[in-house]
Amino acid sequence: xxxxxxxxxxxxxxxxxxxxxxxxxxxGDEQQQTQVIAQAIEAGITTFDTAxxxxxxxxxxxxxxxxxxxxxxxxxxxxxxxxxxxxxxxGGVLRACEQSLRRLGRDHIDLYQVHNRIAPSGVRIALxxxxxxxxxxxxxxxxxxxxxxxxxxxxxxxRAIGVTTYGGASAEIRRVIDLGLxxxxxxxxxxxxxxxARAGGPDWDAYDYxxxxxxxxxxxxxxxxxxxxxxxxxxxxxxxGTSPPPGARVPDNDVQWTPAxxxxxxxxxxxKGCRIPELATAFSLAAETITxxxxxxxxxxxxxxxxGELAKNRLTTHDxxxxxxxxxxxxxxxxxxxxTSEGSSGPMDCLR
Numbered sequence: 119x120x121x122x123x124x125x126x127x128x129x130x131x132x133x134x135x136x137x138x139x140x141x142x143x144x145x146g147d148e149q150q151q152t153q154v155i156a157q158a159i160e161a162g163i164t165t166f167d168t169a170x171x172x173x174x175x176x177x178x179x180x181x182x183x184x185x186x187x188x189x190x191x192x193x194x195x196x197x198x199x200x201x202x203x204x205x206x207x208x209g210g211v212l213r214a215c216e217q218s219l220r221r222l223g224r225d226h227i228d229l230y231q232v233h234n235r236i237a238p239s240g241v242r243i244a245l246x247x248x249x250x251x252x253x254x255x256x257x258x259x260x261x262x263x264x265x266x267x268x269x270x271x272x273x274x275x276x277r278a279i280g281v282t283t284y285g286g287a288s289a290e291i292r293r294v295i296d297l298g299l300x301x302x303x304x305x306x307x308x309x310x311x312x313x314x315a316r317a318g319g320p321d322w323d324a325y326d327y328x329x330x331x332x333x334x335x336x337x338x339x340x341x342x343x344x345x346x347x348x349x350x351x352x353x354x355x356x357x358x359g360t361s362p363p364p365g366a367r368v369p370d371n372d373v374q375w376t377p378a379x380x381x382x383x384x385x386x387x388x389x390k391g392c393r394i395p396e397l398a399t400a401f402s403l404a405a406e407t408i409t410x411x412x413x414x415x416x417x418x419x420x421x422x423x424x425x426g427e428l429a430k431n432r433l434t435t436h437d438x439x440x441x442x443x444x445x446x447x448x449x450x451x452x453x454x455x456x457x458t459s460e461g462s463s464g465p466m467d468c469l470r
Contacts, residue, residue, distance in 0.1 A: 123301035125278035140414030144173035169198035178221035196229035211266035230276035307343035315407035343408035
């Protein structure tokens with residue numbers, strides 16, 4: 119079983135996402151929530167990722183209620199703190215943790231993650247609208263976020279500490295990692311943007327995470343991969359790459375979404391004999407950079423589908439590397455459609 123860095127916290131190979139996008143733990147009824155979580159635990163999905171921000175605490179409350187009812191022998195619970203305007207607020211993180219523990223009905227949280235985006239001081243990244251970004255100083259100042267998180271870990275109220283990297287500045291995130299505080303990062307990783315594992319380079323049009331996940335691994339951290347379906351871009355047939363699919367929720371700058379990429383994706387699905395959601399799930403499961411993917415689950419059928427992909431081992435680490443090379447090659451070429459003819463040197467050749 120994977121572990122969270124050096125903390126000793128064990129996580130399942132897939133983490134059950136309890137966020138707003140999946141909706142189950144925010145808006146589902148208790149009977150449905152209980153049924154789906156019981157099925158997930160039976161299938162070996164025993165780690166649950168929630169946050170104070172999801173449904174303004176509703177997700178934590180629902181998860182706590184269901185786990186209390188089911189009383190499973192061994193589960194791992196991850197949650198997140200939303201640091202408000204004054205990062206140096208004495209005790210702000212401590213109070214937020216107590217509130218989460220109360221909603222969850224637990225005496226500790228296995229992995230406690232900072233939900234704010236990270237950017238240099240004075241830089242504000244407008245992807246959220248509600249939370250301020252945090253900088254290195256917010257983690258390193260006396261009594262700041264870092265000291266409060268250490269206090270929680272030392273007291274046993276949290277067992278491991280993490281941050282989100284989604285939409286953040288990779289250079290500043292690396293500086294925070296090098297403080298030695300963290301056990302894990304939470305990182306957006308999917309077929310349309312795998313740059314957490316490998317930098318996109320100058321021709322990459324989408325947000326470039328510049329290999330921050332691979333860097334985190336060199337420091338002994340776990341990397342939890344979020345948004346494996348790219349917020350809905352990979353939930354069905356990919357489309358033509360000219361406009362987002364209906365219902366897609368990820369900001370455009372987190373996906374490399376062009377006709378060339380969608381054609382490449384369709385070709386690879388055809389060669390693997392599967393649908394795009396299956397390929398997307400298998401991609402996150404096979405990636406060496408990802409300790410465990412966080413997958414939003416809202417019904418029993420989703421549990422069965424994820425468990426099926428776990429059993430199939432559809433992709434290898436070589437397949438993941440080949441896709442990343444093909445995707446970067448497509449970005450460099452700037453083609454309208456990848457070349458796939460016999461003897462060509464187009465992006466599709468990387469996947470053969």
